[in-house]
Amino acid sequence: WPQPRDPTGPVPWRLMGRRYAVLGTGAIGGLYGARLAAAGHDVHFLARSDLDHLRTDGLTVESVYGDVRLDTPSVWDDPTEMPEVDVVLVAIKTTANDQLPRLLGPFDRPGTTVVMLQNGLCVETLAADIAPSAEVLGGLCFTCSNRVAPGHIRHLDYGSVTLAAHHRDGGAAGITSALEAVASDLESAGVEVVRAPDLGVARWRKLVWNMPFNGLSVLLDATTDELIADPATHDLAAQLMDEVCAAAEACGSPLGGSTRDDMLELTRTMRSYATSMKLDAEAGRRLELDAIYAAPLDAARRAGAPAPRLETLHAQLRFLDSRRR
Amino acid sequence: WPQPRDPTGPVPWRLMGRRYAVLGTGAIGGLYGARLAAAGHDVHFLARSDLDHLRTDGLTVESVYGDVRLDTPSVWDDPTEMPEVDVVLVAIKTTANDQLPRLLGPFDRPGTTVVMLQNGLCVETLAADIAPSAEVLGGLCFTCSNRVAPGHIRHLDYGSVTLAAHHRDGGAAGITSALEAVASDLESAGVEVVRAPDLGVARWRKLVWNMPFNGLSVLLDATTDELIADPATHDLAAQLMDEVCAAAEACGSPLGGSTRDDMLELTRTMRSYATSMKLDAEAGRRLELDAIYAAPLDAARRAGAPAPRLETLHAQLRFLDSRRR
Numbered sequence: 248w249p250q251p252r253d254p255t256g257p258v259p260w261r262l263m264g265r266r267y268a269v270l271g272t273g274a275i276g277g278l279y280g281a282r283l284a285a286a287g288h289d290v291h292f293l294a295r296s297d298l299d300h301l302r303t304d305g306l307t308v309e310s311v312y313g314d315v316r317l318d319t320p321s322v323w324d325d326p327t328e329m330p331e332v333d334v335v336l337v338a339i340k341t342t343a344n345d346q347l348p349r350l351l352g353p354f355d356r357p358g359t360t361v362v363m364l365q366n367g368l369c370v371e372t373l374a375a376d377i378a379p380s381a382e383v384l385g386g387l388c389f390t391c392s393n394r395v396a397p398g399h400i401r402h403l404d405y406g407s408v409t410l411a412a413h414h415r416d417g418g419a420a421g422i423t424s425a426l427e428a429v430a431s432d433l434e435s436a437g438v439e440v441v442r443a444p445d446l447g448v449a450r451w452r453k454l455v456w457n458m459p460f461n462g463l464s465v466l467l468d469a470t471t472d473e474l475i476a477d478p479a480t481h482d483l484a485a486q487l488m489d490e491v492c493a494a495a496e497a498c499g500s501p502l503g504g505s506t507r508d509d510m511l512e513l514t515r516t517m518r519s520y521a522t523s524m525k526l527d528a529e530a531g532r533r534l535e536l537d538a539i540y541a542a543p544l545d546a547a548r549r550a551g552a553p554a555p556r557l558e559t560l561h562a563q564l565r566f567l568d569s570r571r572r
Numbered sequence: 573w574p575q576p577r578d579p580t581g582p583v584p585w586r587l588m589g590r591r592y593a594v595l596g597t598g599a600i601g602g603l604y605g606a607r608l609a610a611a612g613h614d615v616h617f618l619a620r621s622d623l624d625h626l627r628t629d630g631l632t633v634e635s636v637y638g639d640v641r642l643d644t645p646s647v648w649d650d651p652t653e654m655p656e657v658d659v660v661l662v663a664i665k666t667t668a669n670d671q672l673p674r675l676l677g678p679f680d681r682p683g684t685t686v687v688m689l690q691n692g693l694c695v696e697t698l699a700a701d702i703a704p705s706a707e708v709l710g711g712l713c714f715t716c717s718n719r720v721a722p723g724h725i726r727h728l729d730y731g732s733v734t735l736a737a738h739h740r741d742g743g744a745a746g747i748t749s750a751l752e753a754v755a756s757d758l759e760s761a762g763v764e765v766v767r768a769p770d771l772g773v774a775r776w777r778k779l780v781w782n783m784p785f786n787g788l789s790v791l792l793d794a795t796t797d798e799l800i801a802d803p804a805t806h807d808l809a810a811q812l813m814d815e816v817c818a819a820a821e822a823c824g825s826p827l828g829g830s831t832r833d834d835m836l837e838l839t840r841t842m843r844s845y846a847t848s849m850k851l852d853a854e855a856g857r858r859l860e861l862d863a864i865y866a867a868p869l870d871a872a873r874r875a876g877a878p879a880p881r882l883e884t885l886h887a888q889l890r891f892l893d894s895r896r897r
Contacts, residue, residue: 466791467891479890486880555811555880565804566792 264288265333265432270326270350272297272306274392274523275364276338277400279408279438281308281315286436291321291329293350298324300397310402312437326353334429336386337374338364340527341538344373351377360425362386362410366457366523367538368450368546371413382425383413385446387453391520404518407439409453411446417499419445451495452502454543456510459487461524461539462560465567472519475511483556485511490554494547534568536561589613590658590757595651595675597622597631599717599848600689601663602725604733604763606633606640611761616646616654618675623649625722635727637762651678659754661711662699663689665852666863669698676702685750687711687735691782691848692863693775693871696738707750708738710771712778716845729843732764734778736771742824744770776820777827779868781835784812786849786864787885790892797844800836808881810836815879819872859893861886 266289269280276292284290294301301322308315323329326349335354339346344365351361355378363370364386375383387409392402410430412420421444430440443449463474463484474480488507495502524534540561547554591614594605601617609615619626626647633640648654651674660679664671669690676686680703688695689711700708712734717727735755737745746769755765768774788799788809799805813832820827849859865886872879 463888467888469891469895473895474891477891477894479887479894483884483887486883556884558811559808559881559884562804562808563788563792566794566799566802569802569804570794570798 265428266330267291267334267336267432268293268326268329268332268354269336269338271295271337271339272301272322272398273338273340273394274400275388275390276336277306277394277398278308278310278390278392278402278406279336279338279364279388279433279436281306281317281320281400282436282438283432284317284320285315286432288432288436289321291323291332293326293329294322294324297397298322304398306398306400308400308402310400311404312402312406326350329353331356332359334360334362334432335378335381336362336364337370340532341365341367341370341535342533344370344538347373348377354378355380357381360384360429362429364388364408365538366453366535368454368542370538371446375413375415382423384426384429385409385411385413385450386429387411387449389453393526404520407441408433409441409443409449411443411449413446417447419447445500447498447500448495448502451491451498451500451543452506454539455488455491455495455502455506456514457522457539458491458543458557458560459484460514461522461535462564463487464522464525465528465534466560466563468525470519470521470525471514471517475514481511484514487556487560490547490552490557491543494543494550494552494554494557497550497552498546499550528567528571531571533572534564536564536568540564590753591655592616592757593618593651593654593657593660593679594663595660596620596663596665597626597647597723598663598665598719599725600713600715601661602631602719602723603633603635603715603717603727603731604661604663604689604713604758604761606631606642606645606725607761607763608757609642609645610640611757613757613761614646616648616657618651618654619647619649622722623647629723631723631725633725633727635725636729637727637731651675654678656681657684659685659687659757660703660706661687661689662695665857666690666692666695666860667858669695669863672698673702679703680705682706685709685754687754689713689733690863691778691860693779693867695863696771700738700740707748709748709751709754710734710736710738710775711754712736712774714778718851729845732766733758734766734768734774736768736774738771742772744772770825772823772825773820773827776816776823776825776868777831779864780813780816780820780827780831781839782847782864783816783868783882783885784809785839786847786860787889788812789847789850790853790859791885791888793850795844795846795850796839796842800839806836809839812881812885815872815877815882816868819868819875819877819879819882822875822877823871824875853892853896856896858897859889861889861893865889 359381391404414420631642684706716729739745
């Protein structure tokens with residue numbers, strides 16, 4: 248891994264680093280892809296709705312941590328025509344994961360690393376099924392970033408990525424060399440990286456925050472600071488977090504006793520913040536209910552962990568999501 | 573009871589029937605008060621915001637079961653000045669129950685019957701504390717009625733009243749003579765009456781419907797037919813009903829095994845219908861959360877019946893209600 252796999256390739260500076268494919272050019276793919284490209288990595292974007300705009304007008308990331316502008320990004324519309332890459336960043340919404348066999352399948356080669364920059368649970372299992380020869384990582388993004396127009400990302404706050412390797416048995420995979428390689432590339436691009444030894448723990452820990460606040464922010468049309476300031480929703484969020492922690496533990500990913508209080512404290516100190524699901528709802532996009540609710544609730548059920556409050560949220564969100572379509 | 577208590581009173585036709593005070597001239601007080609008056613009963617209204625309008629323009633009830641028009645209703649603004657009455661119909665919203673000592677207190681006399689035409693649980697206990705000499709009945713209205721303008725009620729559907737006597741010990745009081753008297757007056761006014769021997773059972777049975785559908789209709793901005801047609805909210809409503817039934821049983825008011833399925837079937841066959849709480853929300857009124865959620869959830873908690881889904885709804889509704897004020 249430390250050396251490029253294809254030193255005889257046509258691009259000489261390919262020797263300098265790894266080549267990336269970024270699937271999806273929205274708030275996440277646009278942000279991290281642009282930063283990697285600006286740091287000198289060879290980045291190829293697979294785009295859909297923003298394809299023409301990216302080709303003619305480039306990619307703009309307006310960011311609190313410094314703007315990035317790619318005048319002529321390498322943009323593709325067909326994954327089978329893209330060059331061989333070392334790393335695939337999967338940054339489409341989970342609501343489009345039915346497209347993943349077509350989009351990710353062509354990159355399935357030994358030595359390739361697939362990084363799932365997606366929300367929810369079980370997305371790495373899906374990727375590992377589609378690309379069985381690749382090594383799969385989870386990439387958990389803690390950022391407030393928005394696609395405000397075609398080819399135009401607005402990055403408002405935060406930005407760290409937690410990387411954790413997927414283990415086919417579901418257990419802790421530790422810090423693999425593939426993980427270390429992607430981590431160092433992201434760090435070279437100015438992105439803060441947390442290396443996590445256990446993907447399950449990392450995924451469930453993020454759900455402790457996402458399951459209460461994504462759902463409540465949509466259902467109550469509220470920002471996180473409003474939800475944490477009101478005693479009723481503060482206590483409900485705490486109870487919802489307790490259910491996620493209990494489910495995580497039952498699923499073999501114990502989170503540590505202070506997780507709930509840490510998350511509540513984090514939320515109290517955060518700026519007023521619309522969750523990603525709230526942004527999806529406002530933009531009329533489908534809600535990521537399968538990844539953020541159905542998959543973890545299914546895992547909890549199979550592990551015998553009751554989650555009645557989370558199930559209540561999930562049913563309410565299903566209703567809203569069905570009615571809007 | 574069968575004879576008027578005061579045959580020497582100043583109004584000769586007082587001999588003909590019972591005298592009523594109706595506290596509140598909204599959707600419920602206006603509807604039933606007008607029907608009793610139209611049937612020849614001596615009805616005195618205590619009004620607040622609609623006072624002037626009722627005195628100058630009278631009371632209009634537009635109803636699917638026949639319009640009623642009172643040109644010169646007897647309207648009062650001070651309960652201490654109102655004549656002695658046999659029956660007090662309490663038809664203010666429970667959100668104004670902090671006013672009840674002032675409004676109901678003056679009617680506390682032996683021989684008086686107080687009928688609580690309110691939603692929720694424990695409102696009869698409150699009335700019995702304020703009027704310890706009176707006999708207290710619960711009056712559970714199953715109606716779709718709206719105050720569309722001052723002195724103007726629109727009665728869209730249904731209209732039956734379930735009467736049940738309050739027992740100071742909380743048990744079943746049976747069919748008392750006071751209950752029978754009010755029932756026969758309402759029936760003489762064309763109102764369908766159900767005589768219920770056990771107030772707790774009657775109140776909890778109504779909550780089996782109200783707790784799921786009032787809350788969900790507000791939270792999801794939905795009508796009952798939308799909620800029952802969607803599989804996610806259908807199943808959630810069923811689970812919420814199960815929690816209410818379990819709470820009722822734990823509180824000594826077992827409802828019978830088919831209650832949930834009966835209520836779901838009833839909802840399926842109902843016309844599209846905005847719940848009373850939805851109408852309150854749309855009109856910017858306070859939501860009746862203490863009576864419909866806090867009181868039954870408090871009773872459930874004391875009886876050891878878990879109700880996590882109902883508590884979730886309650887917390888969400890508290891947030892909405894606080895924010896709107």
